[in-house]
């Protein structure tokens with residue numbers, strides 16, 4: 001087969017790869033650009049809205065890869081998988097035998113679901129990653145009577161809320177639900193919201209100030225959550241698969257992990273799950289939503305430096321340890337020295353930011369221009385919708401890395417808003433803003449500027465004081 005020669009090569013059609021392609025098409029439209037994508041559908045971003053300098057909300061859609069030609073008519077789309085990279089001669093090899101010679105390449109191959117132990121023993125243990133796995137899940141859901149959901153991140157939370165007509169046992173390691181994104185207080189806010197939404201529409205705002213000490217205990221919350229979620233689109237595929245008149249029970253088992261899973265032919269249910277507390281649960285299938293592992297599913301003639309979770313270590317310009325090979329999104333391990341309020345979490349927001357940054361740095365390399373790291377890496381931000389509420393997470397929103405030496409300011413109005421500010425030495429380190437709080441821009445500025453808020457601590461969340469006046 002003839003060798004294809006391009007300036008830019010991008011591998012993977014997820015958010016990181018597509019953002020990289022789109023950004024390169026704008027920065028360097030006259031240059032040759034190719035994308036290797038394992039699937040004919042790629043992801044893209046639409047309805048981008050800026051809440052503040054670094055806080056961006058957008059929708060994620062699936063679209064035909066060929067639609068990328070609209071933004072770059074010369075884009076070469078190679079429907080195949082990357083197999084091997086000859087880093088010295090700068091040639092990428094695909095499974096079908098294509099050889100692509102590149103000047104710079106960006107690897108955006110994403111991640112694969114981390115499955116629980118013993119997952120190789122049964123086809124009844126599912127990981128959720130792509131459209132295929134959701135289809136498989138739909139099939140199992142249609143026939144199933146009882147499922148076990150493992151994991152406590154956004155995916156597990158949405159599965160629990162989107163499915164109906166099946167008994168659910170939700171097994172989590174923590175003391176409270178949805179721990180990746182929210183804290184026990186916010187979990188309580190959501191759970192109370194479901195119970196109270198109809199009965200008590202106008203509740204009083206509660207403002208609390210709390211200095212954390214070693215004696216603090218995480219609260220265990222009520223265990224009878226039974227509400228359907230309004231999540232991003234993929235969850236909708238799980239809705240309505242069974243009619244709601246079937247069995248609906250949800251049991252949350254806190255502070256346990258799965259010890260083993262065995263197929264059984266002599267029992268009422270085909271699968272037996274043993275938990276770390278010794279309890280046995282029989283079920284039809286297990287959904288494992290315990291995160292992803294970076295998908296470095298190709299070989300290289302030189303071993304790149306990797307992070308502890310196996311991701312390709314990248315510097316602040318998204319370049320790996322191998323010159324001219326960049327990486328972005330879930331496959332990358334952010335190995336640069338992070339800004340004090342930024343950390344890596346494998347989410348769409350960061351896949352998009354890294355894909356854009358990689359494109360700028362690749363372009364800089366080709367035209368020999370210096371680039372600076374994008375401002376978005378100064379502050380961790382994530383905008384999402386959980387259970388119908390807008391959720392904005394900023395900086396060290398769960399006091400990540402602050403030890404016990406921090407203070408929390410809390411304002412909660414049931415069914416309306418939940419605001420948590422995390423302060424250390426009087427300076428804002430992070431925030432959780434649930435509902436239409438209108439505080440995101442102020443919080444962003446306060447975290448970035450590290451203004452001493454000690455004199456304002458008692459007023460900052462007082463709804464009767466317009467705190468913005470202080471900063472004018």
Ligand code: FAD
Nearest residue numbers: 012014015016038081082109110129329330346347348351
């Ligand atoms: P991916 O989106 O995984 O894309 C990688 C692409 O590369 C895939 O198309 C894959 O087929 C392709 N590929 C892999 N290997 C090769 C190869 N060798 N050659 C060619 N192509 C290859 N994040 C949020 O922010 N909000 C959410 O609500 C949210 N919900 C999620 C729900 C689920 C079920 C899952 C699994 C994740 C969710 N995430 C969410 C996380 C988010 O999906 C990821 O962080 C993000 O998609 C990463 O983008 P990416 O481009 O790095 O990788």
